[in-house]
Amino acid sequence: MDTCIEKIRTICADLLAKGKVQKVIGFAEGSIPMASRPIAVTSKEDVAKLVFNATCGLNLANYVSDVLPKEGKIAVTAKGCDSRNLVTHMVENQVSRDQLYIIGVPCTGMVDKRKIAALFEDEITDFIEDGDTLTIVSPQKKEKVSKKDVLRHNCRVCTHRNPVVFDVMAAEPVEEQSLDQPFADVDHIAAMDPAARWAHFQELTKNCIRCYACRNACPLCYCPTCFVDESSPQWVGKGQDKTDINTFHFLRAFHCAGRCTDCGACVEACPMGINVRDFTRKLNKDALELFGWEAGLDMEKRPPLDVYSPDDPNDFIK
C-alpha cells in the first residue's frame, strides 16, 4: 500500500492548490510504533504528513460530518469499509454526495495490533511495513511476519476491500476475497448451548470500563444524545453493574443493526481488547440471511429496519 501514498499526496496537493476542497481528512504517522492518527490537512505543504499503512484501522467516515464546511467540499481518503460508511451517511442524510470528494484506497487489510503485541514479551519499539512483510522490533528481538498472518479478523473476512464509491482511486483495485464460511465466528457461538452463550458474552464484556470508545469510534453513532447519556428517562444505569454493561453493549449493537459495515473501528478503539463485534456480527449475518442486505453498498436503499416491505419476514409476531 505504500505505493499509493505518493498518489494520495499528489491528488490532495492538487485538490487543495486548486481550491477544489477546503480540507483533506486522512491519516498521519503516529507518535508510537504501530500507531496512526486521523488528521485534517488544509494546506498543500502539509500533505506530506499524510500516510496510509496497515495501522490505519479507524474509520474516517466518523470524522466527516463534524467538519463539513458551509460551502464547498472536503476530501476524505476511504478504504472499502470507510466508503461503505460514507454511503450509509449519505443514505441517512448526514452528508450529501456533493459535499465530498472521495479518494478511494483499495485495501489489503489492517493489522491486529494486539495479535502482534502478543508475539512479544516486551514492548514493541519499531514497526516497519514493506508490502506484505512486517518487521517488528523490541529490545529483546526482531521479528519478520507476513501481514496476512496478523490481519484483524474483520479484514480477514472482508469482501469489500475496494471502495464502493469514489471520485478518484489512489491505486488499482485489489482482488476481492471469497469466503467459504463468512460467519464462522457467529456459527461458533451459535453452536453453544444458551448457558454457554450467556457465559461467553459475560466473559467478553467483563473488563469493559464504559469509556464508550467503541461507540465514539463508530461512524454510525452520531445521535446528538446517546441513550446511555439520556437522563429523563434514564434507560440504563451508569455504574459498573454487569446488568448495565450488558444493556449498553446489547443496545449499542442493536442500534447498528442493518447499518454495520464491520469496519472494525469499535474493536480497534477498545482499550480493553473486547471483541464487541461478537454482537454486531450476529446482526450482520441476520441482515444478510433475512433481508439479503449488506450495509453501505447501495446509495438508493435505506437499511432494512428503516423500511417496511410486505416481503419482510414476520414470523416473530405472534
Next chain:
Amino acid sequence: MNFITIDKKDWTTGIDKSRETYQVFGPVQDENGCQIKPLAPDVHPLMDAGVTVMSPKSVLFPQTQKMLTATLDASIEDHHVMKPVKKDDTPRVVLGIRPYDARAILLVKLNFDNPDYQDPYWCEAYAATTFVGLGVNHPGPCDFSTSTGCGPFSEEGLDVLMADLDDRYLAKILTEKGETWAGACGFDTRADAAESQSLFDILRKEAEKNITSVDTDQLSEKSILDLYEAPFWDDVAFSCINCGTCTFVCPTCWCFDIQDETKHKTAVRFRNWDTCMSPLFTHHASGHNPRGSKVQRVRQRFMHKLKYFVDKYDQGIMCVGCGRCVASCPVNIDIREVCTIMNNYESK
C-alpha cells in the same frame, strides 16, 4: 533505611503468609491484558508484568463505589434518611505497584484529603493500604516518568521499593507500614545498606537511559488565558473521538459522578469515575453547556493536567509519565507532544 533481600523461591510462601493479615492486590494477566486486582487466595501476582492497562487507582477509588443507602419504606424508622454504607477498610497490600503509580496516589491525595474536606471513602482506604513497589528495569516506549517528578526507581508514595535482581528481590523498607508488611511475610534477611543503595542507583541510571524526556519547565510561567486562547487546540483535538479512555486509564484522574438508583424500597447513592471528555460532564439542566464542543473538552483535560493543577498546588504537573493514555488512545493523541507545544508556546 533498611534493606532486605527476598529470594524468589521464598516469595510466594511469604506472600501466602501475609494473607493472614492483608488482602493482597497485584498484577494479574487475562486475555484483555494485565491489571492490578484483588488476588484470589490461590493466585499470585505476576510481578514481571509490563505497564498494566488500567492504573491501580481503583484500589482506593473503585470505578463504581457505593456511598450511601436509605430505605424508602415509610413503615421503617429512618426511612428516606441516607446513611453511609459499611466499608471494608481492613489492611491491604498492593504488590508490584510501579513508582509512577505511587506518585499518582500522592497527587490524587491532594484532592481527596485537603484542609477543608476529607473524602472518607478514599482516605480510609488509603490509610489501610501498604504499597510495595517494584522499580522499572525496562521502561517502555511511552514512559516519560523522569519528566514528571518521579522516575523508574522513585520512592515517593511507597512503603517498600523493590528491585528485581533475577533470582531475588532487593527491598528497601521506606516506612513503618513497609516494615510491618515485611514482618508479616517473614522477610527478614538484612542486606548491606550501602551496597544495596548503589545497586539501586545502577539500575535506576540504566533504566533512565531508555526514558524519553519532556520539558515542563515553562508551564508555570505561562498565563492561563494565553494558553487557553492559544490557536493550537483545534489541531490537537481534531482526531479525538471523545471517549473516556485517557481519563479512565490515567492514575491521576480523580473526577467522579454521583448517581442514585432505586430498586423496590432501597435507594442507593454511588459514585462512578467520570470523564471531562463527556459532554454530560458539564451539561447544565437548562441545556447550556460551558464545554459543549470537543475542542473545549480536550483543552480542559490538558489545561487541568498541565496548567491549572500546576498553578493550584505547586506540585508540578498532574501526570506521572506512565504513558498509559498514549498507549491506549485510539487516535494516538500524545500528551508528550501537547505538553511540549504548551511549554514552548509564546503568545503573539
Next chain:
Amino acid sequence: MENPYVPYPVRIDDIEVATEDKSLKTFTFVFQNPADEEKFAYKAGQFAELSIPGVGEIPIGIASSPVEKGFVKFTVFRTGMVTTHLHNMKKGDIMGIRGPLGNWYPWEKLENKNVVIIGGGFAFTTLRSSIVYMLDPANRSRFKNIDVVYGARSPGMLLYREELFDWEKRDDINMHITVDGTDDPEWQYHTGFVPQVVEKNAPPADEDTYAIVCGPPIMIKFTQPALTKLGYQEHQIIMSLENRMKCGIGMCGRCNIGKELVCKDGPVFTLEQINQTPKEY
C-alpha cells in the same frame, strides 16, 4: 472521619408556588435533628445540595437568611430530573440537605459600604437572603445605602412579591422593581430590562460602593457595560456563578473555571477574578 456526603435529614414543612407559571416553588425545610440546624450555620450567598434519596442531588442557593431561625428555604426551578421530582413532593416528606457549601458574599468587605443588589428572573434567591440579612435590625447599621434592582418577565414572575412590596415601602432601602412588560394598568413600578433600569436608577459608583449581580447570562452580559458606565470597577462587581455540580465540596472536578472550582472556591467571585479565568460557565 466526618462524611461530607451524608445529608442532614429534613422534613418539608411548607411548599409555596412562587411564580404564576408554577415553574418555581419555594420549599421550607425543618431539620429532623435540631442539632443539625446549628451545624448548618450559613451566610448569605452560600448554597446547599438538596438530596432526594434514590433520585439525586441538586445544588441550590439558600433563599432563607441566617437571621431567620428554625427553618431553611429554597426556591427551585423545575427543569431536570431531581427538580421535577422535588416539585411533585408533598408537605411532610422526608429528604436531605447537605451544606452549607461554597463561599458567600463578602460581608466583611461590604461593611460600611453602599450595596447595590441587581437580580433578574429566578436568580434572586441568595439575593433575598442577603437583603433580609442586611435589613435585620441587628445588621442594618453596618451598611450604608442599599439599592435593589430586580426584574422579571412579568409581575407574576417576580419572586417573593409580598416582601418586595413591603421593602418598597421602607425608607432604609431603595427598591427598583421592573418587569419586561405588563398589561396591568395598576402596575406602579418600572417597565424595561434590568440593564436599562440599572443605568437610569442605580447609584453611580464611588470607591465605597459595591454591586452584587445575579441573573441569566444575557442579563449579566448587558448589565456589565451599564455598571462600567456608572463607574464601577471590576473589583466592585460581585457575581455568583452556576455550573453543573455533583459533590459540592471541590472533589468531583466538573465545575471548574480555570483552576477555580465554582462549588468550593466560589460560587461568589468578583468580576476581576472572573476576567482572569476562562469563562466556562
Next chain:
Amino acid sequence: MMGNLLEHMGVERDRLHFSWISSAEATKFVDVVKEISDKVRALDTDKKFAKDYTK
C-alpha cells in the same frame, strides 16, 4: 433480529414477544399477557438482567 441477538447472547427466546393488538382487542391483550407471563415463569427465576444491591 432483536430476538435473534438476545437468543444469541443466551437470553431465552420466550422472554421477548411481539404482537399486533388493536386497542379494541382487550381479550386478545389479556390472553397474550397471560401467555407471556406463563412462559416467563416457566423459564425459572433467572436474574440475567436484574440488579442486586445487596452486594
